[in-house]
Amino acid sequence: MAELSSASGVPVATIKFYLRERLLPAGERTGPNQARYGEEHLRRLRLIRGLLEVGGLSVATARGVLDAVDSELPLTQSFGVAQRAVSATMDPADIDPQALARIDRLLAGWRVSGDNPGRLAAAYVLQTFDSVGQRDERDWFSRYAAAALLVAEADLDQVEARGSREDMAETVVIGTVLGDALFSGLRRAAQEHVSSLRYPVSPEPGRIPTLE
Amino acid sequence: MAELSSASGVPVATIKFYLRERLLPAGERTGPNQARYGEEHLRRLRLIRGLLEVGGLSVATARGVLDAVDSELPLTQSFGVAQRAVSATMDPADIDPQALARIDRLLAGWRVSGDNPGRLAAAYVLQTFDSVGQRDERDWFSRYAAAALLVAEADLDQVEARGSREDMAETVVIGTVLGDALFSGLRRAAQEHVSSLRYPVSPEPGRIPTLE
DNA sequence: CAATATGGACAGTAGAACTATCCGATAGTT
DNA sequence: AACTATCGGATAGTTCTACTGTCCATATTG
DSSP, X not given: OHHHHHHHTOOHHHHHHHHHTTSSOOOEEEETTEEEOOHHHHHXXXXXXXXXXXXXXXXHHHHHHHHHHHSOOOHHHHHHHXXXXXXXXXXXXXXXXXXXXXXXXXXXXXXXXXXXXXXXXXXXHHHHHXXXXXXXXXXXXXXXXXXXXXHHHHHHHHHHTSOSHHHHHHXXXXXXXXXXXXXXXXXXXXXHHHHHXXXXXXXXXOOOOOOO | OHHHHHHHTOOHHHHHHHHXXXXXXXOEEEETTXXXXXXXXXXXXXXXXXXXXXXXXXXHHHHHHHHHHHSOOOHHHHHHHHHHHHSOOOOGGGSOHHHHHHHHHHTTTOOOOTTOHHHHHHHHHHHHHHHTTOOOOTTHHHHHHXXXXXXXXXXXXXXXXXXXXXXXXXXXXXXXXXXXXXXXHHHHHHHHHHHHHHSOOOSSOOOOOOOO
């Protein structure tokens, strides 16, 4: 266990915590108080850290996601589980039906089920957007939708490139969770790029001030 | 204050908490123990809830973002502040230089400063992606980058459509925070759409099982 | 004038993610 | 065989965050 800890950089106490929380399967026992951990434990541990740190999942949510990876669910359902895990479960009741209708108009032609968590989340964002007095200018929403479609095609391709069902399921989960983080990172970089093209930099480069 | 509470749906105790935390400016005093809150307080309160609920920001981070909106920062800096707020501040030290180099290759031709938080975050995602044994198949990364560029153009257009500097600053912040949530929602919807096109539904529609 | 409401200060709470301590058993050293 | 170090497991803290509840002096209202 100490070995696993030093190989991964995760404190022993934390590994014990993950074992207790059933995120990490127990090691192969070699005696009543000895266990061996292998390469797969290290990989799993890195996956856990990735889900928690990069994906920002809670321990409980990560457990659900990992269970889905380990289970024998058909692939289409893996997507559903992963999506539900990363989206805050929201009551359709407190979403403005009008916002939902706008999302549906935006997604016209898409085959999306009524309880797709992404659709509900998007509607909730629209509603919030309105309530703080913002307006959709120059097709902001629909350009987002178009970009989302591109990304979703890439996601499916990435999953299909894997061989076995388990690999695909793992890729679905990782892609769903890390994909969000990757995209928002790239988006911020792209914002700076586009911004610097449109507003050529002032002579003095100057550091962007940090928060606070 | 009770009025503000019922209009916004936020409990009075929570409003007091936000006042204490300097998220919400104090109301106009009409007496030693009476204050009036107006439309702008309601809007601000909704913005706060949006940042916390939809954007998932912490109270401390939201304060930083709101301070940026209120300040007289030039617009280009507002982007920086908003970006830094929504990205977990990460030490460039614990990012694999190799992952950074790959991101830079991916972003070839982009004008992005070295300390752009999105660039660092994306590199960190790449590193995690590798460490859990995933590979970039069929240009997954570069297709993400292309989509991010599209979205960033839309973001800039949305901001430019606003009139005053304050409106623009607010739009930057809202767009940065809510844009992430909007995109990931749309991405999930698009995933289901693309998936159902590629793998036509089985005769029995069947609900996707919920987590747990 | 009495009942209720108000805003502010401050203490308390619940949940999440660790972290520290203890313990009995065993592995390695001498 | 004796001794020390380490192991895995159980349990009890600890820290942080976002609220929530209570109290109180003052106002407003019927």
